[in-house]
Amino acid sequence: MSAAPPNPSSTATAGSSSVWSALEPHLPKVAKPARYIGLEDGAPASERAPHKVGWLLCYPDTYEIGLPNQGLQILREIVNERDDAYAERGYAVWSDLEAIMRRERIPFFSVETHTSAAAFDAIAFNLSAELTYTNVLNCVDLAGVPVRSDERDETHPLVVVGGHCTYNPEPLADFVDVVVLGDGEEVIGEITDVLREWRAEGKTAGSRPNVLRALAGVEGVYVPSLYDVAYDGPFLAEVTPRFPDVPERVEKRTISDLAEWPYPKQQLVPLTEVVHDRLNVEVFRGCTRGCRFCQAGMITRPVRERPAEQVRSMIDSGLKRTGYDEVTLTSLSTADFSGIEQTVQDVMDLDTGSAQPITLGLPSLRVDAFTVGLANKIQNARRTGLTFAPEAGTWRMRQVINKLIREEDLYGAVGSAYSQGWRRMKLYFLTGLPSETDEDTLGIAELAKNCVELGREHHKNPSVTVSVGGFVPKPFTPFQWFGQNTEDELRRKINLLKDATRKMNGVQLKWHDPRASVIEGLLSRGDRRLGRVLELVWRRGGVFQEWGEHFDEKLWLDAMAECGLDPDWYIHRHRTEDEVLPWDHLSAGLHKDFLWMDWQDALAEVGLPDCRWTPCYDCGACTGYSIEHIVASATPPAGGSQGTGQDLGAGHSVPVELTPRIPQGAKP
Amino acid sequence: MTPPRTERIRIRFDKFGRIRFTSHRDVARVWERSLRRSRLPVSYSEGFSPRPRLRFGLALATAHESCGEYLDVDLEPGAVSSGRVDIDELAPLVNPMLPPGMTIQATAHVEPGAPSLQESVDSCTWLVDVPQMTPAQAHDLVERALAAEELPVTRTRKGKSVTDDIRPNVLALRVADPDERPPAAEWQPAGALLRAELGTHPRACRPAELLAAVDPTLEEGRVVRLHQWTMVDGVRREPVPLEASPPVGAGIARPSAAHAIERAS
Numbered sequence: 001m002s003a004a005p006p007n008p009s010s011t012a013t014a015g016s017s018s019v020w021s022a023l024e025p026h027l028p029k030v031a032k033p034a035r036y037i038g039l040e041d042g043a044p045a046s047e048r049a050p051h052k053v054g055w056l057l058c059y060p061d062t063y064e065i066g067l068p069n070q071g072l073q074i075l076r077e078i079v080n081e082r083d084d085a086y087a088e089r090g091y092a093v094w095s096d097l098e099a100i101m102r103r104e105r106i107p108f109f110s111v112e113t114h115t116s117a118a119a120f121d122a123i124a125f126n127l128s129a130e131l132t133y134t135n136v137l138n139c140v141d142l143a144g145v146p147v148r149s150d151e152r153d154e155t156h157p158l159v160v161v162g163g164h165c166t167y168n169p170e171p172l173a174d175f176v177d178v179v180v181l182g183d184g185e186e187v188i189g190e191i192t193d194v195l196r197e198w199r200a201e202g203k204t205a206g207s208r209p210n211v212l213r214a215l216a217g218v219e220g221v222y223v224p225s226l227y228d229v230a231y232d233g234p235f236l237a238e239v240t241p242r243f244p245d246v247p248e249r250v251e252k253r254t255i256s257d258l259a260e261w262p263y264p265k266q267q268l269v270p271l272t273e274v275v276h277d278r279l280n281v282e283v284f285r286g287c288t289r290g291c292r293f294c295q296a297g298m299i300t301r302p303v304r305e306r307p308a309e310q311v312r313s314m315i316d317s318g319l320k321r322t323g324y325d326e327v328t329l330t331s332l333s334t335a336d337f338s339g340i341e342q343t344v345q346d347v348m349d350l351d352t353g354s355a356q357p358i359t360l361g362l363p364s365l366r367v368d369a370f371t372v373g374l375a376n377k378i379q380n381a382r383r384t385g386l387t388f389a390p391e392a393g394t395w396r397m398r399q400v401i402n403k404l405i406r407e408e409d410l411y412g413a414v415g416s417a418y419s420q421g422w423r424r425m426k427l428y429f430l431t432g433l434p435s436e437t438d439e440d441t442l443g444i445a446e447l448a449k450n451c452v453e454l455g456r457e458h459h460k461n462p463s464v465t466v467s468v469g470g471f472v473p474k475p476f477t478p479f480q481w482f483g484q485n486t487e488d489e490l491r492r493k494i495n496l497l498k499d500a501t502r503k504m505n506g507v508q509l510k511w512h513d514p515r516a517s518v519i520e521g522l523l524s525r526g527d528r529r530l531g532r533v534l535e536l537v538w539r540r541g542g543v544f545q546e547w548g549e550h551f552d553e554k555l556w557l558d559a560m561a562e563c564g565l566d567p568d569w570y571i572h573r574h575r576t577e578d579e580v581l582p583w584d585h586l587s588a589g590l591h592k593d594f595l596w597m598d599w600q601d602a603l604a605e606v607g608l609p610d611c612r613w614t615p616c617y618d619c620g621a622c623t624g625y626s627i628e629h630i631v632a633s634a635t636p637p638a639g640g641s642q643g644t645g646q647d648l649g650a651g652h653s654v655p656v657e658l659t660p661r662i663p664q665g666a667k668p
Numbered sequence: 669m670t671p672p673r674t675e676r677i678r679i680r681f682d683k684f685g686r687i688r689f690t691s692h693r694d695v696a697r698v699w700e701r702s703l704r705r706s707r708l709p710v711s712y713s714e715g716f717s718p719r720p721r722l723r724f725g726l727a728l729a730t731a732h733e734s735c736g737e738y739l740d741v742d743l744e745p746g747a748v749s750s751g752r753v754d755i756d757e758l759a760p761l762v763n764p765m766l767p768p769g770m771t772i773q774a775t776a777h778v779e780p781g782a783p784s785l786q787e788s789v790d791s792c793t794w795l796v797d798v799p800q801m802t803p804a805q806a807h808d809l810v811e812r813a814l815a816a817e818e819l820p821v822t823r824t825r826k827g828k829s830v831t832d833d834i835r836p837n838v839l840a841l842r843v844a845d846p847d848e849r850p851p852a853a854e855w856q857p858a859g860a861l862l863r864a865e866l867g868t869h870p871r872a873c874r875p876a877e878l879l880a881a882v883d884p885t886l887e888e889g890r891v892v893r894l895h896q897w898t899m900v901d902g903v904r905r906e907p908v909p910l911e912a913s914p915p916v917g918a919g920i921a922r923p924s925a926a927h928a929i930e931r932a933s
């Protein structure tokens with residue numbers, strides 16, 4: 001094993017104040033130094049006091065990617081509103097500054113006050129992408145804190161993770177102390193209560209295990225070190241709590257009503273350019289369209305809408321306060337928001353005191369004419385491009401993934417977009433889906449060609465950009481049992497598309513690096529044994545793996561070989577129904593047999609309509625927590641459930657066979 | 669029919685402290701948002717994606733501080749002449765919207781058709797801290813630079829390496845006293861201070877280039893742009909002098925105006 005990166009802890013005296021004076025002379029030498037200065041509007045330094053619990057809320061990627069993260073901004077405000085806690089923020093430092101920090105022994109710091117990370121009670125990371133895991137280790141190490149949980153004691157902060165990837169945190173189990181499942185709004189307060197007691201008692205020697213035990217009692221909190229893992233050959237035999245008071249299965253947290261959480265109230269306005277640099281207002285959380293590849297949709301059920309009135313006032317006050325001229329209504333499928341048309345109209349009518357119209361963004365557009373109508377209303381000025389995500393090239397394949405868009409829907413949407421002045425379409429697809437044949441793959445090119453032809457009826461040079469991603473199966477989806485396509489297979493499919501589109505005028509093909517998809521797949525469904533792999537990759541400099549220029553597949557494969565682990569077994573193997581999955585002791589609220597039946601339906605090419613407007617399938621997300629969808633409208637949106645143009649709620653004929661679900665009795 | 673004319677104001681602001689690490693581009697975006705927040709009637713360009721009509725002066729390098737940064741803002745027709753906007757009230761209105769370290773120092777009205785900031789500025793005065801340099805070394809450097817016939821520097825232009833002589837652009841150079849630091853500069857010199865006036869034509873000469881041309885081992889520490897200079901009727905002056913508060917709303921589109929700026933009488 002090569003030498004560990006030099007540990008800068010010797011200068012990182014806990015409780016010491018700012019590292020700014022040590023850092024500042026070096027900033028003129030690094031790229032984009034504005035990443036490290038804080039000073040965002042909306043972020044006055046929170047007041048510290050000895051009795052207060054300090055949270056360092058981190059995003060394990062660069063400032064530009066991490067700053068807009070709404071989850072962290074929400075938690076920052078909730079913590080800072082308490083009088084017994086404060087929160088600051090940290091972001092992974094780019095390699096140029098990291099080299100300087102290691103040489104000059106400057107520890108990882110918060111951007112508000114440049115306080116050493118080790119001086120906080122908890123360093124918490126938002127995990128949104130598997131390839132950032134090694135950055136988590138790097139940030140902790142750069143803080144002067146031991147990376148392995150079992151090497152830390154009371155003098156060190158707790159390392160906490162939350163976010164979508166924590167539904168399988170097992171590859172990180174050796175490194176993190178506390179994992180939070182689900183919505184963080186309530187649980188962060190409960191964790192803070194435990195930490196405040198710990199502080200009040202002076203964090204006495206040997207008290208760390210007690211705090212972890214206490215935290216394991218908080219609903220939604222998983223403490224990996226309190227579980228034993230038994231293997232049966234390569235297979236997982238069981239994961240069992242080591243103490244009777246530690247839950248056998250950790251349930252996710254779900255806030256029942258978004259209206260009670262109008263956060264962020266003061267969205268941060270950065271001084272330097274970041275992604276999603278605009279006002280973002282979350283209009284609902286959760287999605288029940290049931291796309292089978294989509295982890296975000298599965299794990300955030302049920303649907304909880306924000307009242308339209310609250311959306312309006314958040315937009316109005318947000319634009320006035322920030323000076324942004326652009327607002328995006330965020331959710332997994334914003335065109336589904338009840339009363340979306342009225343909300344759009346209200347935004348268009350806002351008086352901003354300027355001649356400039358507000359630009360309104362609707363991400364995740366549905367594929368239907370209703371959506372184009374909406375877009376038409378908004379984009380009266382900038383008619384550049386529209387993006388749709390049919391996800392698969394044939395109707396058969398779309399039934400498998402439960403993205404029930406008919407070809408007529410797509411052509412209707414694209415045709416009306418062209419006729420209303422748009423020239424460029426972007427279409428998103430996945431390849432490497434379960435049961436995908438070459439005919440399905442080539443269907444992507446066919447759809448694109450037909451879209452361009454539709455465009456020719458309206459413009460001289462219409463263009464369609466086809467963006468293809470390699471499908472990565474995720475935990476708590478019906479596809480969690482599916483053996484991911486190999487790199488070679490993904491490459492072969494991309495090549496099929498390259499050949500097919502080469503001569504198609506107006507069609508551009510873009511694709512994601514299949515190697516990155518494969519490593520993402522390794523981590524997404526991996527178990528605790530991957531901890532050693534992560535550590536090896538990190539120690540050999542494998543950070544910022546989500547960046548093409550830094551990604552290094554060989555580092556991962558070499559580390560796997562060294563640990564005697566078989567990538568094929570982890571990534572490309574189909575799982576059986578009785579296999580113990582590494583995340584079976586965690587719960588996203590979904591019954592495992594619901595997911596299995598949905599997987600069987602997928603293979604049988606059977607679609608399932610949205611449960612917002614049709615009977616419940618008892619997936620568990622509502623039933624298990626006695627909550628329900630909060631939607632303002634009892635009828636499906638004008639586009640119909642699933643964008644099929646069919647009113648499924650009213651029982652019209654639908655283009656797929658539906659199998660109403662009968663609750664399967666008591667769930668484990 | 670020609671559309672009614674927009675009215676241009678010129679803002680002089682400073683940039684000190686942590687905010688010095690933002691880029692020229694960042695500062696432009698900060699202005700766009702701050703002006704929107706202040707609800708000033710800024711004029712927007714036509715077309716598919718209207719942008720506020722703002723124009724900035726010579727870019728200030730990231731990490732440099734300044735007492736004299738400029739921007740021109742086009743306001744909607746009649747904004748100033750009708751009294752809707754009082755340019756003397758601009759600083760108190762907009763300053764609270766600016767991030768810590770950026771402050772409006774002065775404002776002035778600009779005649780239509782006046783040359784842009786980019787074109788009109790001929791030179792800048794810089795205060796440069798050179799860490800590890802003693803006063804004696806500094807005096808020696810000044811002497812050598814002023815005595816030199818040529819001061820060649822290597823620059824990259826369009827991907828090619830070219831050599832330029834910057835000596836003609838070294839208009840003045842001397843060792844400066846520590847108390848010449850502007851009051852807003854919250855730092856102590858780490859070495860000797862130089863004060864240099866460097867020309868901007870045909871290409872702006874940067875303080876680091878001056879140092880490199882005289883002694884390649886020297887590196888700049890803190891750098892402050894103290895002034896930008898422009899020639900008006902043979903008189904060297906600042907685009908907006910600090911002491912002068914120009915008359916409000918006076919003389920829109922005065923046909924005989926030959927000057928970029930109206931001066932206080």
Ligand code: SF4
Nearest residue numbers: 611616617618619622
């Ligand atoms: S419990 Fe029923 S209504 Fe709730 S998300 Fe699951 S299937 Fe839909």
